[in-house]
Amino acid sequence: MSEVKVDKTLDVCGKICPYPDMNTMTTLKKMEKGQILEVLLDYPLSVERIPRNLKKQGHKLISTEQLDGPNHRMLIEAHGLK
Amino acid sequence: MEAVMTGLFVGILFGFVLQRGRFCMNSAFRDAILLKDNVLLKTVFVALLVEMVGFAIMDSAGAIAINPKPFWWGANLLGSFVFGIGMVLAGGCASGITYRFGEGMVGAMTAVLGLAVGGYFTAAGFLKPFKANLQAATTIPGADDGALTLHGILGMDYTVLAIIIVLIALVVWFFIARANKEKYEADPGWGWVNTGILVGIVGILAFPLSAAAGRNYPLGITAGWINIVQVIFTGATFNWIGMLIVGVVVGGLIAALISKEFKFRVPKPLVLLQTFIGGLLMGFGAVTSGGCNIGHLLSGIPQLSLGSILAGISIVLGAWVASYVMFVLPQKKEQ
Numbered sequence: 001m002s003e004v005k006v007d008k009t010l011d012v013c014g015k016i017c018p019y020p021d022m023n024t025m026t027t028l029k030k031m032e033k034g035q036i037l038e039v040l041l042d043y044p045l046s047v048e049r050i051p052r053n054l055k056k057q058g059h060k061l062i063s064t065e066q067l068d069g070p071n072h073r074m075l076i077e078a079h080g081l082k
Numbered sequence: 083m084e085a086v087m088t089g090l091f092v093g094i095l096f097g098f099v100l101q102r103g104r105f106c107m108n109s110a111f112r113d114a115i116l117l118k119d120n121v122l123l124k125t126v127f128v129a130l131l132v133e134m135v136g137f138a139i140m141d142s143a144g145a146i147a148i149n150p151k152p153f154w155w156g157a158n159l160l161g162s163f164v165f166g167i168g169m170v171l172a173g174g175c176a177s178g179i180t181y182r183f184g185e186g187m188v189g190a191m192t193a194v195l196g197l198a199v200g201g202y203f204t205a206a207g208f209l210k211p212f213k214a215n216l217q218a219a220t221t222i223p224g225a226d227d228g229a230l231t232l233h234g235i236l237g238m239d240y241t242v243l244a245i246i247i248v249l250i251a252l253v254v255w256f257f258i259a260r261a262n263k264e265k266y267e268a269d270p271g272w273g274w275v276n277t278g279i280l281v282g283i284v285g286i287l288a289f290p291l292s293a294a295a296g297r298n299y300p301l302g303i304t305a306g307w308i309n310i311v312q313v314i315f316t317g318a319t320f321n322w323i324g325m326l327i328v329g330v331v332v333g334g335l336i337a338a339l340i341s342k343e344f345k346f347r348v349p350k351p352l353v354l355l356q357t358f359i360g361g362l363l364m365g366f367g368a369v370t371s372g373g374c375n376i377g378h379l380l381s382g383i384p385q386l387s388l389g390s391i392l393a394g395i396s397i398v399l400g401a402w403v404a405s406y407v408m409f410v411l412p413q414k415k416e417q
Contacts, residue, residue, distance in 0.1 A: 014347045016173035016189045016357065017109060021117060022409060026416070044185075044343050045104045048271050053117050070343040 004062060004075055007035040013042045013071070020046035021053065024076070028059050033080025036062070042070045050074065085295035089322040092291055093329015094336065096284045096301065097181045101337035103277030105129075106178035107375045108169045111401040116409050121274050126379075127255075128278025129285065131248050133300070133384040136286030138244035146289045148240055149298045150387030151372050153230035156220030157213065161371025162378065162393040164363050166400020169375070170408060171360025172196070176303035176374035179361070180327060184334025188348045189357045196361020197368075198307040204369035205308050213370045224388075232386040243386065285380060288326075295322040302377040303327065304368040371396070 010027050012020040020041045028037055041047060047070075051061050058079035065073045099105070103125070110122035140146045169175045172193035174182060179197065182190035203209050224230035233243040258264075271277075289300040302323050309324030320328075338344040349357075368374035371393050373382055379397060382390025 014349050016187070016349055016353060017106070018112065018116065018173075018409070025117075026413065042345055042347055044341075045106065045109065048104060049109075049113075049117070049119065049121075052121065053119055056118065068342075069345050070338075071345070 004036055006038040006075070007031070009038040009040065011040045012046075013040055015041075015043070017043065017045060021050055024050055024074075025053065025057065028054075028057070028076060028078045031078035031080070033078060035078045035080075037076045037078060039074040039076065041072050041074065044070055047072050047074075086320055086322045086325050088291040088295065089325030090329040090332075092284065092288050092301075093326040093331075094333035095287070095329075096177075096281075096326070097184060097330035097333020097335075098337045099277070099280045099284055099333075100177055100181040100330070101185060101334045101343075102341070103272045103280060105277055105281055107175040107379065107397075108173070108178055108401065111166075111398050112170060112405045112409075115402055116405050125274040125278040125281070127251075128275055129281040129380060130384055131251055132279050132282025133285045133380070134244045134248050136282065137289065137300075137384050138241040138248075140286070140289065142241040146293060147298065148385045150229040150231045150385040151378065151382050151389045152217075153222050153224070153387070153389040153392070154217040154220050154372065155222060155389075155392060157217040158220075158371050158378075158389050158392040159396050160216065161213075161367045161369070162396035163367070163400040163403075165367030165371060165374060166397040166402075167404040168360045168363030168365075168367055168400075169397075170401050170404035172357045172364060173360070175376075176364060176368065177330070177376050177380075179357075180303055180307075180330045181334030181337075184331040184336075185338040186335075186344050186346045188346060189353055192354045193357040193361040193364075194307065196358040196363075197304065197365040198311045198361075200362035200365025201304050201308045201369050202311045202365070204366045206312075209366060209370075216370065217372070230388040232388060232391070235388070240386065244384070247386075281380070285384075292322050292326075297322045299377075300381040301326070302373065302381060303330075304365065304374040304377065307365075308369075367400075 012023050020043050024039050054061050060077040062075040062077055110126050113119040114123050141148050172179055179190040179193040183194050204213050222230055224234040233240045285300050306323040306327030309321050312318035313320055378390040378393035383394055
């Protein structure tokens with residue numbers, strides 16, 4: 001897979017439930033259609049829950065990559081304002 | 083082997099299942115309004131139905147004698163409402179913060195500390211008279227001065243009513259799912275059906291083992307943390323529920339190590355203070371109401387205790403009010 005150009009990075013490592021999800025969603029809401037958000041997170045529940053909720057908001061999950069341990073890197077394409 | 087050691091065994095199983103299944107009632111209730119995500123809520127329902135079937139069969143077979151909690155409407159309402167607010171602040175329910183302790187989440191450790199302290203002072207400290215008076219003043223006993231239960235009110239056999247409720251729930255669920263054209267979507271993890279069934283099985287297993295150790299009740303969390311406080315500070319011995327908690331932490335740790343998810347995660351100091359205060363409220367609320375989300379919701383509702391049903395509703399309401407104020411309102415202001 002060719003490397004995607006990241007427009008914005010959000011680091012929610014160490015944050016407690018539900019901030020990883022909420023910060024991701026509110027950041028995506030402010031982004032333009034097609035922009036790419038990189039999310040760095042280490043909370044397993046959110047790694048499984050964020051993809052479910054992205055779909056509902058129309059955002060597109062490009063990839064979820066496990067780094068080391070619970071650390072994950074998620075790439076998401078923003079849907080933009082409706 | 084001492085009878086309390088089975089608590090450790092059940093606890094390890096419970097912690098493992100909670101960690102791998104990502105089971106959390108705080109998320110379950112909060113997400114339903116905040117993220118419009120009801121996957122964990124469905125897990126809770128599955129666990130309740132599985133337990134109800136297990137308890138009903140074991141009770142009629144004489145393997146257990148159900149022991150529903152009493153109905154203290156004032157204490158149930160107030161205590162559980164405060165508990166619900168507390169768990170949103172703490173970032174997890176009583177079982178959630180306990181297994182995340184094992185995962186290395188420092189915010190969960192401070193929450194647990196709050197839960198143990200708040201629980202201890204309400205059970206045996208300066209808040210004890212308040213709790214005892216509220217419980218006594220708002221008690222409505224059932225028949226023969228026993229606990230007020232759904233089957234008691236209806237004059238039915240427990241097993242019969244439990245099975246009827248499970249069957250009705252399954253039929254209603256089937257039609258709701260069909261009306262919503264819901265398809266079962268597998269989660270990346272264990273999936274909500276499997277997690278719910280496994281949590282239910284651990285709850286069923288807990289009942290006779292705990293009873294054999296002299297504590298006639300299935301799973302609980304808060305009383306176990308209070309026992310640990312007493313072991314450390316007053317030289318008390320471990321009881322079954324205390325051993326269960328040690329097991330949940332160890333089980334969470336083992337599951338996190340196996341899945342390479344163990345990591346010390348330290349939030350900001352202000353967040354640590356927030357989860358500690360949340361824990362204090364949870365401890366006060368759980369002891370006042372006579373149970374936390376596990377003692378009342380997971381273990382008490384399947385026994386059809388009216389107190390547990392009221393406590394369960396109150397926990398959900400408290401969680402919703404706190405979630406609305408903490409998360410929904412700030413979002414609305416921003417828009």
